[in-house]
Amino acid sequence: MDETLTTFLDGEKGGWRTFPFVTGGVVGVAMAASGVLSNLLVYLIQQFNIRSIEATQIVNVVNGCTSLSPILGAIIADSCFGCFPVAFTASVACLLGMLLFTLTAALPSLRPPPCTQTATCQGPKPGQLVVLYMASALMATGIGGTRFNLATLGANQFDSPREQGTFFNWYFVALYVSAIMGQVGIVYIQDNSGWNCGFGLCAIIVAICLFAFLQGRRYYRHTDRKENPFVGLVNVVVLAVERRKMGESSDDQCYYYKLEDGDTKLAPRSLTPGFRFLNRAALVEPKAGTPTDGSTSCPGRPPCTVDQVEDLKSLLRLLPLVAAALPVSTIISTHSTLTTLQALSADRHLLPSAAGGPLLPAGSVTVFVLTAAALSLPLLDRAVFPAWRALARRPPSPLHRIAVGHALNVVAIAGSALVESSRLRALRSDPAPIWVMWLVPPLVLLGLGEAFHFPGQVALYYQEFPETLKSTATAMFALASGFGFYLSSGLIALVQRMTSWLQDDVNESRLDNVYWMLAGAGLINFVYFLVCVSLYKQRS
Template identity: 50%
Template sequence: MAATELQLFEGQLSGQLTASEEGQMKNGDRKRGDVCWTGCVMGLTLTAGGWMSNLIVYLIGEFNLKSIDAAQISNIVNGCTSLFPIAGAILADSFFGCPLVIIISSFISLLGVIMFTLTATVHSLRPPPCTTGSDTCETPSKLQFAVLYAVIALASIGVGGTRFTVATMGADQFEKPKDQAIFFNWYFFTLYVSSVISSTAIVYVQDNIGWGLGFGLCIVANAIGLAIFILGIRHYRNVKPQGSPFMSLAQVVVATIRKRKVSVSSEGENYYYERNGVTKLPSPAPTSSFRFLNRAALKTQGDTETGSNGSIASPWRLCTVEQVEDLKTLIRISPLWSTGIFLSTPIGIQASLTILQALNMDRHLGPHFQIPAGSFLVFNLVSTAISLSIIDRFLCPMWQKMTRRSPTPLQRVGLGHILNVIGMAGSALVESRRLQIVRSHHLTGRPGTIVPMSALWLVVPLAIVGLGEAFHFPGQVALYYQEFPTSLRTTATAMIALLICIGFYLSTAVIDLVRRVTGWLPDNINDGRLDNVFWMLVVIGVINFGYYLTCARLYKYQSVEKDDTSSGSDS
């Protein structure tokens, strides 16, 4: 290989450029582009982590919400911050391009954290303080709730519009899928390292010095990240939007319905290949999978205008073979994509319930230092960041030496499924032990009582789940980016965000269902059975893994397979 993986990330992030562009760009400009991209990602991630990681504690301590209600709101917020990247991706792919979407979203994020700071410093924007667990705590007024939800909405939109759009802009600088996969590993590494910093340093300031100062640090990080991005934007190759790809996919569906009575032909010359009056030849017949969709590209009388060089009379009646194949690609990959939903749901439930567990356990490190409850999720982030480095620098090269092929995205995702199930089982065992201590010390019925068990026991299952994330998140992003149609590249990287979104929404629904049907999740978790919740997630994970294996066995790579073959021959 001409460069190591780390050199690819550090030295080529700004591009696989044309010959003329390469001549114009100096090495110093390229390095400055790398620094700007890294600074932008870190600044925006510090901002997001600064308010999201400690949101449950903020809602309980400053807005007097019940613990399970705060966890539910946190899950909804996490779902929203994962849903909004889809909207950002559509806008970037279809209309504005990545840079403009990132800049606008960063401004919205900045406004959100400024308003967060106001809720923490202006007393009229939150209810009077009370002792945790007291029955006389005053709930927020309608106005205070309205302000709170508006603040969360602004901050969530800002996070959603930047997180995966920045990833796509970075990946667009590369042409080879192998280099893109390396880039995504390092993107997630940067993301998780920044999240570790925000979940420790900023959360510590919020818990021990003041919420106003903590949110103020988020303002500074957001402003720096935005400024760095604007300063470095000229060092990047900008892929211009090509119009809405979703309109093209909709046209295939409509054209197929309108020609539902037309017989499908197996002859390639009967199909339409032109794009803007240019015919792409030689062109094979459309693939046989989902054969009924081929009708959309089948030429019939009246589909093209006479005397106009064969241009389409109506794009809602005749589509190109390329459009048809793009839709088929999405349909083929959708079952695999759906397996990630119940991979994300347990992670969302574990994240929210772990904070509640930590609030009720001994969090001391030595006689004078206590770990903030909101910082416990940092162990998940640290595990993922370290694992990403080990996987990229040692495991993948070792695998390639033994098999002469890089590990496929599907293999990485499958291993992530297994580790996720093991992590949920670990959480169930830790909670079972915690509840044994609760009963042996007769602590039931006493809200706010700290259980004499070290909260560091929560680290082990979090670390296992973090190791699983190091396999399945980059694996999924690389798979979607490489397999999706070129016109949907930004949407492809945001598909993982949509999975997380649905997973967090489902986690909220699952928690609500468990609260209604069972007695496992009361407001005082010392009186409940969180261990049963985690065992339920283990069962769901095992069933989902079986579904994943079925989908993976039936799926055939398109772009990845070709790249692996070529890279194997180069090694």
Template identity: 45%
Template sequence: MGGELSGNGEAQILPDSARKQGGWTAFPFIAGTLMGSSIALSGWANNLIVYMIEKFHVRSIDATQTFNIAAASTSLLPVIGAILADSLLGCYSVIWMSSLVSILGILVIALTAMLDPLRPQPCQIGSSICQTPSKVQFSVLYSGIALACIGVAGTRFTIAAMGANQFDNSKDQRIFFNWFAVTLYTSMVLGATVIVYVEENISWALGYSLCVAVNVIGLAILLLGRRYYRNVKPQGSPFTRLAQVVIATILKRKVPLSSRAEDYYHQKDGPTENRASMPTKTFRFLNHAALETEGDTKVDGSIAKSWRLCSVQQVEDLKSLLRIFPLLSSSILLCITLPVVSSLTILQALTVDRHLGPNLKVPAGSMIVFILTSTAINLTLIDRFLFPLWQKITRRSPMPLQRIGLGHLFNMTGMAVASLVESKRLKLAQIHHLSDQPGSTVPMFVLWLVPQLVLVGLGEAFHYPGQVTLYYQEFPKPLRSTATAMISVVVGIAYYFSTAVIDLVRRVTTWLPDNINKGRLGNVYLMFAMMQMFNFFYFLFCAKCYKYQSVEEGSKINNESSNAEI
């Protein structure tokens, strides 16, 4: 392997070190760390709505909004951890420090369940009037949620970048991302079933304590595997390099562009294959930044003023980000399905019959397990059966954008099915005159809510790995950690957007009262389905215009060993 990690411009690595570290030897430790963090997150987050309603007497829609904001934070903040990993601390340091913050946050949430003064008194039996939490009680709860969100944000997708950094070729990286997704969703299933069941049926304090324990175990596994990790050193902020292109372009905007490659500045060090001989014609105005003029370079050929002259490679790195931005924007409404369906389905589940027998009742907070299970199972089926069949028929490997497109279709269908199921639930509530009886149970079995969740999970199985692979392979090499966090950023924006839309719907319509038996939740689902339909056409346009930079479109089967896929 030369001195540099192939597929990652994040660091320089000594050949002797590279031979001894990295590869699949490091995977069990990375997977164990991911499992500990994900089980803990799933355990406290998926039941947060129920906890706030039952123990803090928060109104149902307000609890849902709080959950969406917390989920958005755990998705949006990873980009900060990724930037720190790329530019300053490295992946390993960011992960262990974030794990400590996560443990502290979950511990604070656990204390609200353990100590009576940290939560309001229970509602009086037979009374609908409940004590409102004090400012101190709310402050402690929200502080714990904030710390837990910050901790999770610094671990989950930085682990993805750290794992991909252990491998030299895109094939192993693609296999790793598939296993990463399977591990992530399987862990979330465990948290949403075992821990959520303990919280609702045994003790909230015990459930949150288990979250702390598994997070500690995950941190211990990370530390135990330190000797096996490929050590990647950060090389400073890549965003500074991108900003230099913008400033240099502005400063040289009046300098005529040249058609000769020798008039542009090329990096004097680094692998030859990373040097662009001539700037591309797309976003041609940015080529001014690489145009050499008098006084831009020193006698030895190095740059004299970094904010006035950039290399051709720097210019091309910024262009690659600009090219992929439309696809990123189209993913926001694609990812909005998960926050909308997962949170509102909990409110539906609280109103229907959740008994699976005389002694077993499905926790409302565990409904998301159907999405997670569907995703985990379909990920395996897709890579074991569907994609090999695709390759035999087309003689080509499926491309990331094709996976994402299928995800659009299934997510949109899941939202439409959710609207139909809600119409049936609401009709039953009206037939049995339950609209004016808050807390009453609609005679509808909880498994009616499963099809919408399974479809959303199927959509996740297609678009989630597709997006992670696309961003990792198409982003500039110095931004690999940031690339793996981009799907998380998109999900975070989707959560915030869904929160804003739902709040707007509450203000201008009567569709979302506290008692959903008096509302029109089906209209909300249908509205989001229509938004996604128009967004799908926008995605198709963006995908048609996009040209892969790093992914070789239509790679032949004989260049891949399909049986190495999961």
């Protein structure tokens, strides 16, 4: 504690003094985006007169964009500009997006006229959809440039791996808490005070947090960017293809090793057995009696370094594990949108109907996932993982955490299927809507699973990715999450076309069958993940 206080008070850059400014930058965007995304389905149905299943698909596409954008933002930061400029520009874009959302709610010309009982509902015009999609794109840009770039910027402020790990824990807690505040507070304002007030509040929050983020720029420690790491990885592939007819060598002296200071010698890192065809990219033909200095009689471009070859190999080895995260994201995103539809037709009083009580907005029902995750993270860090370490005599690895998270997700989806089956049976004898709190237990299990697999995946990628790709590493989870939302939209369209399980009236649907299908797919993916883990060899 004394060291932390000293670091905070002295004039050195970095350290815990940057924490409130870094997290402040991400909290504003996360809170505003959560408040918009969690209620966007309701906004499209009620204000843009879009049918429920079509609105579900639109929301999945928007969620896919907001989930994929962090990987693009991380690549831009790693290869071009660095974390701080990208995060600042993205925050400004998010502010503009919130202002556009506010205009769509405040100006009647930017949305279709409201439906009446005597007239057919008129859908949105193309120009109105263009404004709505522009607002969504700017919001996605804000998320893409801040969510994981600020995580990397914050971790760069510390030298100790222990402090970096502590930072990540509290960073994700801040993310979850801000998302909870968005889903509860902002959605409540949207439903009770008007959409223009809710969206306007989002714009104010982003502006305040952007100002706070800029106030900490004098304390940030910025890492120097060297050559573009992606260029080196592409060169490995190109050179390996160009030299495909060359033979390999078992002599380490025939491969190019280079240190950052420009000296050349054999490095501790050696070529690994897998993906041997890439080794040709680092192959040289040294002159007799001279050290390996990169000079080569081979035609074409100079050789790549062994480090570049091994960096690419480590990424290729991770691909099966990244692919295992894709079905999980698809299942969770499908479950999230369908649960919102269930909540729209449920009794959303927080107390049983006889007692009444406050009304839970339909768009806020998934807040229980975030709440369970936010409460579980400190509990896991302080109680569960130490107990695991005491029993197993080793801490749980990121792969262990991901496996537990996958298993909990399957159980949670099966629980949703049981709840929906019970609701449909009760509906035959009693037309009263189900109490919304019956939907909560599976959501809590999903949140607990997310507390395991989400930080576990980020930790795995951060450990296994090359040192020059740390922003991309922390954003890799967004890649699977984004494609998962797109696949969710296609999955819903496929189920709607091939079955009668999805109808605009949730009481005429068979969501229980959809949930059982998702649970079965999750179980198959869990087995696939275990196979990948048994074959994977960690770099660290």
